[in-house]
Amino acid sequence: MRFLITLLLALGTACSFADAKALKKATYSQFVDKAGNITLPRNYRASWTHLGSWLVADPKSPGHGFHDVYMQPLAAEHYRKTKQFLDGAVIIKEVRKVKEGAQTTGLAQWAGETNIWFVMVRDTQGRFKGNADWAERWGWALFESKSMTSAGMMTDVSGGFETTCKGCHLPAQDTDWVFIDGYPTLTE
Ligand code: HEC
Numbered sequence: 001m002r003f004l005i006t007l008l009l010a011l012g013t014a015c016s017f018a019d020a021k022a023l024k025k026a027t028y029s030q031f032v033d034k035a036g037n038i039t040l041p042r043n044y045r046a047s048w049t050h051l052g053s054w055l056v057a058d059p060k061s062p063g064h065g066f067h068d069v070y071m072q073p074l075a076a077e078h079y080r081k082t083k084q085f086l087d088g089a090v091i092i093k094e095v096r097k098v099k100e101g102a103q104t105t106g107l108a109q110w111a112g113e114t115n116i117w118f119v120m121v122r123d124t125q126g127r128f129k130g131n132a133d134w135a136e137r138w139g140w141a142l143f144e145s146k147s148m149t150s151a152g153m154m155t156d157v158s159g160g161f162e163t164t165c166k167g168c169h170l171p172a173q174d175t176d177w178v179f180i181d182g183y184p185t186l187t188e
Pocket residue numbers: 054056062063067069091092093118119120139140141142158159160161164165166168169172177178179180182
């Protein structure tokens with residue numbers, strides 16, 4: 001009971017309990033099915049909060065491209081105030097091609113088409129035990145434009161958290177597996 005009251009107070013300071021519940025409901029009805037399969041949210045650029053950008057400039061690097069990271073506005077607001085990710089918070093990292101050319105500012109690089117999306121879905125309830133895409137209080141998914149069907153659908157091509165994501169995300173283990181230094185929107 002005391003835990004519940006503490007939780008309610010903590011949530012109440014950041015966003016209303018109803019808002020937090022609505023966020024969770026939206027995530028687990030729109031982007032995650034009953035078996036834990038994750039689908040890529042659409043139109044996030046127009047209405048989600050931009051957390052920060054990375055540039056991996058070396059063409060030989062596995063992550064070559066512009067990386068832009070987004071999260072639902074309510075989840076971002078909650079993190080700013082509490083340093084906690086709400087259940088149902090979704091983080092999308094899109095990887096875009098690097099374009100280059102002369103502009104009036106000088107030789108410029110800018111972001112071209114998106115070919116990869118990485119998605120993390122916050123799960124504080126341990127919903128999908130035994131599903132390889134769910135671990136460490138997140139769901140982990142990967143989408144590639146080359147697998148897009150004519151109807152515009154993509155399926156998750158990740159081999160699961162252990163195989164595809166864990167090794168690279170270990171340096172961020174202490175910050176909930178998120179590379180928080182790249183997201184001034186959440187920390188400053
Ligand atoms: C080659 C290493 C590598 C692999 C593999 C990898 N990540 Fe990441 N990921 C990173 C790094 C480093 C960052 C932050 C810096 C960047 O984007 O360059 C990041 C950032 C992210 C972000 C933005 C939020 C954050 O944590 O900073 C998401 C979402 C994400 N990764 C999801 C995934 C998922 C899901 C998988 C597995 C399907 C995965 N990543 C596999 C290295 C990796």
